[in-house]
Amino acid sequence: AQTVTQSQPEMSVQEAETVTLSCTYDTSESDYYLFWYKQPPSRQMILVIRQEAYKQQNATENRFSVNFQKAAKSFSLKISDSQLGDAAMYFCAYRSLNTGNQFYFGTGTSLTVIP
């Protein structure tokens, strides 16, 4: 099975600064999807950004962008101009197109935003 590793259990950032959350994954597949999810203290998990593996261009959604390095199997999330509302648990996820379309999640990174 695929594994997803988030090596930073906790991160903090000053308001208005930039922070990068790391994610690596292990797979033998050539085609797959990658996601970053956000889980605020209210617990509803929501999608932040997605990346198709066949696309070389890094995805961007407003203040959120990714650095997708397919050969290195790395998928980091950059949050620019951090806001208090960005404080949450962030999960990296891998979606297989082969193993029953399962999603594989990392263990999460808890982000604190310091005013």
Place this chain on the structure above:
Amino acid sequence: DVKVTQSSRYLVKRTGEKVFLECVQDMDHENMFWYRQDPGLGLRLIYFSYDVKMKEKGDIPEGYSVSREKKERFSLILESASTNQTSMYLCASSPYPAGGGAYEQYFGPGTRLTVT
């Protein structure tokens, strides 16, 4: 907007009870999933279903069963609840990834289950 609802936000049950957690989605998604979330362990897949009456075991199916009689509803059953099943349970749904689209999962609000 896609909506995934779960029957309870908080639930307290006694050891040995049979527990039902219900999940309903309103977007005609083929795939539905049950996870448990524990601190430091992330989300672990219990079961998933890719069609009505179809189910597949995830990484931690022991002590759980599921039922999917209708496309919009996916139930998680704890046959005999134990204290080590105290956890947050998340339901999710997702369309089948046809056409090359990166279809994400949509999550419900979660059920915090405490077994005493």
